Amino acid sequence: MTVAGLIALELVAGVAATVAWLGSGAAAAARRAGLALALFCVAVAASLARAGTALALAPAGWWFVQEKVTLTLPLLVAAVLAASVLAAPRLVAAVRARGGSSSDAAVVVPLLGAGYAAMAGPAVTLLVGYPATWSTGLVTVALVAGAVLVTWRAVSASVPGLRVTAAVALATGLAGAGLVFVPAEATDTGGGPQAAMEPHATRAHAAMAAHSTGAHSAMGTGASSASDSGHAGSGQPVTALRGPSTPAAGGEVRRFTLTARTATITLSSGREVAAWTFDGRVPGPPITAAEGDLIEVRLRNADVTSGVTLHWHGYDVPSGEDGVPGLTQDAVMPGQEFLYRFRATQVGTYWYHTHEVSDRGVKMGLYGMLVVTPRETAKEGADLTVPVHTFAGKIALGDHDQPFEQRVAPGAPVRLRLVNTDNTPHQFTLSGTPYRVAAIDGRDLNGPGELSRTTLRLPAGGRYDLVFPMPTAGAVLRADDRAGTLRLTPDGAPPAPAASATEDTSGWPEFDPLSYGTPAATPFGAGSRFDRRFTLVLDQGLAITNGRPAYAHTVNGHAFPSIPTQLVREGDLVRVTVVNRGRETHPWHLHGHTVLVLSRDGHAPTGGPLLLDTFDVRPGEVWEVAFRANNLGMWMNHCHNLSHADQGMALHLAYEGVTTPFHGAHGG
Ligand SMILES: [Cu+2]
Structure with missing residues (x-):
């Protein structure tokens, strides 16, 4: 099963366990001991299934299971054990005695308590994501404990130590909530040296960044502080980098x-x-x-x-x-x-x-x-740009929202430059002729082989250049099966649609750029010594973005402008790991630099060197890329699903010493 499948299964098992535990407790309270016992068995099975999927997910990377292993699974295990020891024997006895004392607090409270603990699993995964922090842990434990106390008080006249326990739970919850306001670091040095500024200045400005309302970015404050405090050395404004x-x-x-x-x-x-x-x-x-x-x-x-x-x-x-x-x-x-x-x-x-x-x-x-x-x-042949865009829900190639025709002399070289200007991927097929993908994202590929009957999936913002000699029978380019169509018709031929126009392309297998072309030497690679290493874990969760609390698209648990700025020095070799533990594809795009793909899900490319500016990180995928920091400045590093960027999934990459005079940064 894929990582994305396991992520979904773990959530489903978590919800099923929650429903079964709560149902079991409710049935017990209603003196339906038989139903309660049956649901108890379902709940235990669902809880085991959840733990099993989480364990199966672990080899994909710590990022995928961190909040489960450190918080929600221990909570679930404790609650399941309590329910099994306290409630299960009494339930069995009640069933044997035909309607005995299943509504006792000793039965109902552990069962419902297991329900609250089970609920914490999907709730933390969906609302917080990665990483679960001390704050998450304290608030979660306090909420579960509070719910147990309220339940206990509701089914029982007296709860031993109620006031003390309630006070401890409240204090725990408040402490956890308070930790939310501890400011994040303003910068991430990726293991490289910190910028030349006083540590306390960094702290103070990090706090400023965290308290800003979106008018200032974390970067803006952090970098200008470097020059304010006079430690920026060769500080220069980005406006001078023209x-x-x-x-x-x-x-x-x-x-x-x-x-x-x-x-x-x-x-x-x-x-x-x-x-x-x-x-x-x-x-x-x-x-x-x-x-x-x-x-x-x-x-x-x-x-x-x-x-x-x-x-x-x-x-x-x-x-x-x-x-x-x-x-x-x-x-x-x-x-x-x-x-x-x-x-x-x-x-x-x-x-x-x-x-x-x-x-x-x-x-x-x-x-x-x-x-x-x-x-x-060479001036001969056809060189066509084919930008795909969605206008009010309908796909167009250029401004053609209906099939259109282009005449080309048979045998002439054709170059189709496919460009995805939308927020989500588009699938292209070319029928009627074999072809090569000569370039991706503008960079020529090494030894591209001949392709046919293949689906090309362009990331948002991505470009593929297809080349082929014009076939005498014509060829047809389609976007998203039939939504957009370009017919290439030989000069002088009648305008009747070629046979390829009716070909069913929907089942054609997907092209994988990581296994295309011929390997070649690269200036650096996975074995190089890296000056900085950054990890971006993409997820969704509650976060402040642009001054407002939102269910944001997050990076390492933060949303723009509170995601720490990645700090580099000119000449650094930088390795970036991008992890998608969310449920949507994120086309990652770093401005100003071309990245070399080192691996996807731990596997190095088997084809030619792949240099990209936009790469789709699909749910459950882990990409490792590298680049040379050779373009001094301040850069956006963001998801090119621009709606995701707008909802927080954007950060800055800054070169040490570069400052900005602007104070109104946007997510994209
Ligand atoms: Cu995205």
């Missing part, structure tokens, strides 16, 4: 102006959609350049009242050009503008999008393609 003003030798200056404005756009079916656009178009105007060019984009905002920025997804631009409002710039408000400049150093398929209220902004249409080609490119 791109060059000239192209590389042989390159040209490519100038673009993008104006953000609200508009009603018309999709190919004639359907009208209220959108936020660049230049009245969705996707926005494509930005194209050749390697070495200087890309200069003037962003203007006409009337998008929440503000707009440009983030170059997957492009490792200088930090000051990265377009994160509140961190690298202020959002561009109506009437304002901002000039972005960076060199086209990476060849490949990328995209741009707003990073201000980005969940809403990107959904509404504030995105476009960024494609950089080698300086010498």
Whole structure:
């Protein structure tokens, strides 16, 4: 069984045990001793099943079982033992005596108490997640004890030591609740050296960060404190980390102006959609350049009242050009503008999008393609970008929400650049021709083999480049089975749909990029000596995000802006473990850096080196990736399901000594 399956099974067993224990107690109280005994047996079986699944989950990693092993299973075991010793013999006797004294407190209280203890399992897993802390433990024990006392008092005229026990439970609960307000550390050094600032200053500013209401990020306060206290050494503001003003030798200056404005756009079916656009178009105007060019984009905002920025997804631009409002710039408000400049150093398929209220902004249409080609490119053939996006519940490829056709000369080279601009994965199939995945996330793959009858699952934000010679009988690209369709038709052929257009692709197996291509040497790998190691455990739980308590998407039990900032130094080799113990896929995205995949669920890739900027961490998965800290600045590190980022799943990665003058950081 998969890890995700075990996680779900453990929850189901936990709920079943809770219901059975509570049912057994209620039946006993109602003098239904036979039913109570039967439910007792079910409850014991469900409790054992829960313990068994938790143990089966343990080999997947401590993160998956921490709260169970340290808290909820010991609580359950104690309660089950108490119920078995105290209640079970009396229940058996009552059944034998046909309606004896099953409603005694000595029977009812242990059974219901086991129910409360059992309930703590799924409750802590769902509401707190990872990691369960002392605070979680004290509050949980106090709540269970309090519930037992209330029950006991309800079924019995006198409870020995009631006042003292109640006082102890209350004090325990209050102590646990109080611990919630102990501020978290503002930074995580990943085992590397701490930044050059006084330890007490770090503490004080950590407290400030924890008490901030979202107007300040943990990073903002932490980093500016470094310069305030005069220990930042070579401190420099992120606003000084800008791109060059000239192209590389042989390159040209490519100038673009993008104006953000609200508009009603018309999709190919004639359907009208209220959108936020660049230049009245969705996707926005494509930005194209050749390697070495200087890309200069003037962003203007006409009337998008929440503000707009440009983030170059997957492009490792200088930090000051990265377009994160509140961190690298202020959002561009109506009437304002901002000039972005960076060199086209990476060849490949990328995209741009707003990073201000980005969940809403990107959904509404504030995105476009960024494609950089080698300086010498053959002009023949077809080079098509195919961004997939969901408009009000309906999938479109580009602005085509109906099947559309592209004519290509037979035999000509075709490159399809698939881009997922949505929050969730999309499945693509290509029928009618074998093909290769030449690049993922803009980076060329080593020795990509021929594929056919395969489903490609693109993570949110991810890109796949497919290449093939145009077949004489045509080919069909589909997104999500039939929701979006591009027909490639040979020049001169009649427009009748090719046979491949009706092919059933729904059962095609899924492509795994970790086993694709040919292995090759990499500058570093799993065996390298790492300067910093970070672990991000992704979950859901109660947390404060953006100043409000919420059922948030959390990282290590915290939500933005309270997740400790990852601190690195220029040149560090950094290893990051990303664990998903939640129930949804999280497309992880670090700005400004490309990561090398070291392993997934403990298995190293068997194919070519895999360099990504966005990787789907599915429920139950553990990914290990590494990167060289070679792009000085302050960066977002977040889930690219932008709705998850908005609900807390975002943090910062900061280089020691870099400061930000902005104080309004957003989750994305
Ligand atoms: Cu997510």
